[in-house]
Amino acid sequence: xxxxxxxxxxxxxxxxxxxxxxxxxxxxxxxxxxxxxxxxxxxxxxxxxxxxxxxxxxxxxxxxxxxxxxxxxxxxxxxxxxxxxxxxxxxxxxxxxxxxxxxxxxxxxxxxxxxxxxxxxxxxxxxxxxxxxxxxxxxxxxxxxxxxxxxxxxxxxxxxxxxxxxxxxxxxxxxxxxxxxxxxxxxxxxxxxxxxxxxxxxxxxxxxxxxxxxxxxxxxxxxxxxxxxxxxxxxxxxxxxxxxxxxxxxxxxxxxxxxxxxxxxxxxxxxxxxxxxxxxxxx
DNA sequence: CATTGACCTGACTAC
DNA sequence: GTCAGCAGGTCAATT
Numbered sequence: 025x026x027x028x029x030x031x032x033x034x035x036x037x038x039x040x041x042x043x044x045x046x047x048x049x050x051x052x053x054x055x056x057x058x059x060x061x062x063x064x065x066x067x068x069x070x071x072x073x074x075x076x077x078x079x080x081x082x083x084x085x086x087x088x089x090x091x092x093x094x095x096x097x098x099x100x101x102x103x104x105x106x107x108x109x110x111x112x113x114x115x116x117x118x119x120x121x122x123x124x125x126x127x128x129x130x131x132x133x134x135x136x137x138x139x140x141x142x143x144x145x146x147x148x149x150x151x152x153x154x155x156x157x158x159x160x161x162x163x164x165x166x167x168x169x170x171x172x173x174x175x176x177x178x179x180x181x182x183x184x185x186x187x188x189x190x191x192x193x194x195x196x197x198x199x200x201x202x203x204x205x206x207x208x209x210x211x212x213x214x215x216x217x218x219x220x221x222x223x224x225x226x227x228x229x230x231x232x233x234x235x236x237x238x239x240x241x242x243x244x245x246x247x248x249x250x251x252x253x254x255x256x257x258x259x260x261x262x263x264x265x266x267x268x269x270x271x272x273x274x275x276x277x278x279x280x281x282x283x284x285x286x287x288x289x290x291x292x293x294x295x296x297x298x299x300x301x302x303x304x305x306x307x
Numbered sequence: 308c309a310t311t312g313a314c315c316t317g318a319c320t321a322c
Numbered sequence: 323g324t325c326a327g328c329a330g331g332t333c334a335a336t337t
Contacts, residue, residue, distance in 0.1 A: 049330075140331040146317050147330085189315025194332080231332045252330040273308050295330080 028071065028082035037095040041121025042074035045093065048122055048296040050241055052135055052148050053155070053169075062166075065092055066128075069166040094123050094244070102246075102286045103293075111262050112283070112290060115297035122296055124241060124289065129209045130202060131169040132242035137194050137229040139237075146187075153186035175199035194229025201227060212239075217247050232272050236288075246288040249276040254298040255291055261303065 033040055046054045046061055054063040059073045070083035081089050090096065103116055127135075138154070139147045158174050159167035175183065176199040184192040202208055212220045217239065224235040232251075239248035249255070251272050259275050260266070263282055270278075276287075283290035294301065 136330090137332095141314080141329065142316075142331090143318065143329045145319095149317075184315085187316060190313095191315080191332095229332070233331060237330085250330080254330065269309085271308055277308090298330095 028080050029086060031079040031081065031086055031089065033077040033079055033095070036098045036100075037090075038077065039099060039121040040074075040079075040093065040095065040123060041119075042072065042079070042093075044119050044122040044296065045125060048119065048292070049144055050292065051125060051127060052139075052144070052151050064162065064166055064168060065089070067160070067162055067168050069162060069164045092126055094126055097123070099123060102289050105286065106283055106290055111258070111301060112294065114300065115293040118300055119293050119296035122293065124244065124246075124292055126244065127242045128169070129212070129238065129242040130172055133198065133202070133224075133227070133230070133234075133238050134169070134172075134175070134195060136234045136237045136241075137198060138188055138191055140191065140229070140231075140234060150187050154183075154188070157182070157186055172199040172203035176203045191229055197228040198230065213243055217245055220245070221248070232276075236276070240288040240292075246286040247280060248288045249279045249291045250288075251275045251279075252295070254295055255279075257303060258294050258298065258301055262301070 031037075042061065043056075046063075047056075051063075054061050056062075060071045061073060063070050063072075065084045065088055068083050070081065070089075072079065072081040072089070074080075079089070099121075106112055106116070134154075135147070135151060138150050142150070154170055154175075155167040158170035158178060160171075162168050175195060178196065180192045180196055183196055188195060212223060215223065220239060220243070221232070221235045224230050224238055225232070230238070234250075236248040236250040239245040240250060251259070256270075256275060259279060260270065264270060264275070264278060279291060280287045
């Protein structure tokens with residue numbers, strides 16, 4: 025890759041931190057090789073790296089890069105709109121410039137179905153296997169994310185051979201439903217949050233947490249707050265009263281009440297800083 | 308807007 | 323080097 029374009033980050037595009045954005049665990053298919061991040065945008069291999077307020081990239085037009093990283097979003101305003109509690113402020117400080125990328129809806133859905141009850145390295149392995157086994161070759165050693173049609177038409181044993189375990193039937197089932205439902209993305213996008221989530225919950229392998237991940241990461245519904253074990257722990261120990269029973273929705277609702285309409289972004293910063301946030305329960 | 312247990316598999320931690 | 327316990331939940335059954 026000798027030819028690349030350069031995008032000067034300014035205005036709403038700042039703050040932006042490419043490393044934090046791609047390594048925080050929201051996406052699983054980007055790989056850093058030397059200074060460059062290698063990944064796939066749409067059906068094309070992309071190389072990208074950041075140098076201060078310069079973004080060097082190749083393989084995709086600038087508007088695709090800008091849209092994927094949501095560089096038109098006024099992130100500064102969102103961060104400034106949060107309450108100034110010490111835990112969140114520390115998280116924002118440590119992950120400053122992290123942006124929620126616009127993941128393709130199907131890739132996001134399939135990825136988080138595969139991601140349930142697993143750790144990040146395992147998720148990456150599984151997705152890599154799935155892409156190599158079922159994805160279209162797009163050159164340069166890269167593969168596109170497998171289409172739902174392809175997965176829906178594949179035997180469960182072939183899918184399971186990608187180490188997805190019992191999730192094989194969820195992946196295949198959801199692939200079958202979505203590949204037969206051409207307007208699903210537009211329909212979800214047009215629905216209010218609650219209705220959109222209820223729709224997604226009909227898909228096999230998609231529970232509240234995965235549905236919220238899809239809504240937050242693919243549809244940019246910033247009121248969606250995925251509550252995983254980390255967020256659960258952080259909310260319970262730092263934002264809620266101890267010794268009380270909290271359901272998923274109570275924790276998510278509390279997050280929306282505390283952090284406001286962009287609570288999903290607060291969630292992402294808290295998640296990114298999860299290792300640094302003390303676990304009060306251990307004392 | 309509840310609670311509980313089984314569940315594929317791999318990467319990590321502690322022996 | 324080996325091994326139990328655990329990991330970014332979901333589903334089905336149960337009260």
